[in-house]
Amino acid sequence: MLRALIGDRAVVMVAALVLAGAIGVAFANQSLPPTHELHASVFAVGLIGKYLCFALLALAIDLVWGYAGILSLGHGVFWGLGGYAMGMHLMRLIGPRGVYGHPVLPDFMVFLNWTELPWYWRGFDQAWFALLMVVLVPSVLAFVFGWLAFRSRVTGVYLSIITQALTYATMLAFFRNDMGFGGNNGLTDFRELFGFSLRDDGTRVGLMLASAVAVVLGLILCRLIVASRFGKVLIAVRDAESRVRFLGYRPEAYKLAALVVSAALAGIAGALYVPQVGIINPSEFAPTFSIEAVIWVAVGGRGTLAGAVLGAVLVNALKSWFTTAMPDLWLFALGGLFILVTLLMPKGVLGLVSALPTAFSRRGVIAERPA
Amino acid sequence: MTEAAVLPSGALADPPQAPTLLYLDGITVTFDGFRALDSLSLILAPGELRAVIGPNGAGKTTMMDVITGKTRPDAGRALFRDEHDLTRLDEAAIAELGIGRKFQKPTVFETQTVWDNVLLALAGDRRARRAFRFGETAEERERIEQVLTTVRLLEHRHRLAGGLSHGQKQWLEIAMLLAQDPELLLVDEPVAGMTDAETEQTAELLVAINRDHSVIVVEHDMHFVRALGCKVTCLHEGRVLAEGSIDRVSNDPRVIEVYLGR
Numbered sequence: 001m002l003r004a005l006i007g008d009r010a011v012v013m014v015a016a017l018v019l020a021g022a023i024g025v026a027f028a029n030q031s032l033p034p035t036h037e038l039h040a041s042v043f044a045v046g047l048i049g050k051y052l053c054f055a056l057l058a059l060a061i062d063l064v065w066g067y068a069g070i071l072s073l074g075h076g077v078f079w080g081l082g083g084y085a086m087g088m089h090l091m092r093l094i095g096p097r098g099v100y101g102h103p104v105l106p107d108f109m110v111f112l113n114w115t116e117l118p119w120y121w122r123g124f125d126q127a128w129f130a131l132l133m134v135v136l137v138p139s140v141l142a143f144v145f146g147w148l149a150f151r152s153r154v155t156g157v158y159l160s161i162i163t164q165a166l167t168y169a170t171m172l173a174f175f176r177n178d179m180g181f182g183g184n185n186g187l188t189d190f191r192e193l194f195g196f197s198l199r200d201d202g203t204r205v206g207l208m209l210a211s212a213v214a215v216v217l218g219l220i221l222c223r224l225i226v227a228s229r230f231g232k233v234l235i236a237v238r239d240a241e242s243r244v245r246f247l248g249y250r251p252e253a254y255k256l257a258a259l260v261v262s263a264a265l266a267g268i269a270g271a272l273y274v275p276q277v278g279i280i281n282p283s284e285f286a287p288t289f290s291i292e293a294v295i296w297v298a299v300g301g302r303g304t305l306a307g308a309v310l311g312a313v314l315v316n317a318l319k320s321w322f323t324t325a326m327p328d329l330w331l332f333a334l335g336g337l338f339i340l341v342t343l344l345m346p347k348g349v350l351g352l353v354s355a356l357p358t359a360f361s362r363r364g365v366i367a368e369r370p371a
Numbered sequence: 372m373t374e375a376a377v378l379p380s381g382a383l384a385d386p387p388q389a390p391t392l393l394y395l396d397g398i399t400v401t402f403d404g405f406r407a408l409d410s411l412s413l414i415l416a417p418g419e420l421r422a423v424i425g426p427n428g429a430g431k432t433t434m435m436d437v438i439t440g441k442t443r444p445d446a447g448r449a450l451f452r453d454e455h456d457l458t459r460l461d462e463a464a465i466a467e468l469g470i471g472r473k474f475q476k477p478t479v480f481e482t483q484t485v486w487d488n489v490l491l492a493l494a495g496d497r498r499a500r501r502a503f504r505f506g507e508t509a510e511e512r513e514r515i516e517q518v519l520t521t522v523r524l525l526e527h528r529h530r531l532a533g534g535l536s537h538g539q540k541q542w543l544e545i546a547m548l549l550a551q552d553p554e555l556l557l558v559d560e561p562v563a564g565m566t567d568a569e570t571e572q573t574a575e576l577l578v579a580i581n582r583d584h585s586v587i588v589v590e591h592d593m594h595f596v597r598a599l600g601c602k603v604t605c606l607h608e609g610r611v612l613a614e615g616s617i618d619r620v621s622n623d624p625r626v627i628e629v630y631l632g633r
Contacts, residue, residue: 001505004505227505229502232483232487233499239480240479245461245462245463246441246471247491248466250499256499257499
């Protein structure tokens with residue numbers, strides 16, 4: 001098991017890079033004086049934290065797209081639901097400190113003249129319940145969706161379109177005020193989490209570090225999954241699904257398990273994201289966001305895990321730069337990048353990096369020894 | 372074995388009395404009005420090696436599809452070991468019963484090693500919740516080595532299957548069938564695209580495999596079929612045209628007319 005874990009050098013290196021980078025930024029923010037030239041601002045900490053959440057989402061997508069051949073164009077739905085579960089907890093923690101000062105009801109409900117808490121908001125004042133829901137709600141949705149889709153043998157572009165419709169429909173539903181999730185404003189004005197004020201620099205650093213740990217744990221989990229017998233079957237399903245059936249496997253069970261794990265990871269990523277950006281609204285379910293997330297994976301290198309993390313951070317760093325320097329050009333740049341990667345770098349940035357050493361030696365067809 | 376199992380053709384209308392491994396009973400498959408199989412009946416005895424020949428469109432591959440659950444027939448039964456009706460089961464259940472299949476176009480898992488390809492095929496628990504395991508047991512390792520030795524691919528075990536030559540892929544697929552250890556092997560055009568030497572080796576291999584398994588081979592190559600030295604069934608327009616020894620079938624005037632003559 002340990003051998004399987006460290007068998008992929010890129011994964012080990014990216015995990016180490018994520019941890020070292022996050023600790024470095026935390027140190028640069030907390031221990032270096034603001035006048036120091038290497039001091040990291042709270043803004044930078046928040047930015048890195050966001051990138052890490054995106055990286056976890058990309059990892060979740062890579063598990064199903066890169067290894068099971070399920071091109072989900074709707075992973076935003078799992079991400080958003082995890083985010084909403086966290087947002088509901090943060091809303092409940094505001095308590096009587098809201099603008100309207102109601103002891104239980106969040107501001108938007110008072111505004112809508114609601115008198116009592118809807119049943120599905122119960123329990124979210126408890127941290128354990130909210131954290132359970134962060135994982136459970138996306139997983140259950142993935143299970144039901146996957147069970148129906150895979151059992152009916154919906155694959156390829158049809159499946160992608162349905163995932164896209166799923167997140168779009170969810171977005172429309174969450175836009176409605178009477179759904180009870182704050183309509184198009186979403187949930188915001190959060191105060192604290194686990195007793196720590198979200199306005200404290202220390203809390204921001206803690207959340208960023210927690211995101212880094214989540215990415216590393218996600219990498220470990222995904223690596224173990226793809227290196228196990230389960231992962232070998234999954235890859236076989238990706239490459240020749242009907243052949244796998246004739247060997248006596250039921251691909252739908254494998255795909256379903258992978259999708260549920262992936263949805264849970266996406267939900268956790270969304271839940272870590274919300275307290276760091278201070279808001280969750282239905283735009284997280286927007287189809288374009290889910291497609292962008294797929295592009296991160298493609299840019300980093302599909303089916304490599306490490307590439308998904310790299311791609312998410314690289315593309316989003318590029319986006320941050322572009323949207324301040326030349327905001328009008330960002331979407332063109334993103335589209336261009338996607339075309340460029342698809343045409344010239346089918347294995348993404350990671351493929352390019354790992355091709356460098358072998359380009360000078362031999363073009364190897366010999367794979368690593370089966371672990 | 373094969374001689375004892377020879378039944379006079381035309382005796383297929385009644386349910387068979389002798390023990391049978393596979394009994395296709397009046398199988399009809401229609402695709403958009405085209406009858407791919409037209410109440411096809413066929414009996415395979417346990418341990419038999421059978422070659423199925425016939426012109427393109429005769430229904431050979433469709434017959435394989437029905438037996439393995441890929442295609443549901445419009446009518447008819449396909450009894451396996453006299454008790455399981457294959458037309459009611461899905462692909463995975465049929466594979467679990469002990470029917471393995473090699474496709475016309477070699478279908479191996481190209482991005483995985485030769486070793487892992489055989490590992491995936493190895494008989495064992497197929498359930499997803501039991502698959503979170505690493506490496507293989509000593510028993511499994513021994514079995515994989517044995518199977519890879521049989522098909523002469525042991526030295527290529529660390530290579531990616533996608534990097535093998537066409538003939539090697541065919542053998543890898545046969546190795547996967549062996550690892551799966553089914554009671555009945557369905558082999559679709561195993562020597563297509565092979566050199567003469569490879570064809571000969573493949574015929575020897577199938578005869579060797581037949582010592583422990585029942586085999587149905589679909590093939591166009593008459594030299595290959597002759598080398599198998601087994602009972603031959605010739606299909607035409609979804610029905611059995613002739614059945615018997617290779618000499619008998621190849622001298623049948625109807626077979627010569629529709630298939631061999633040109």
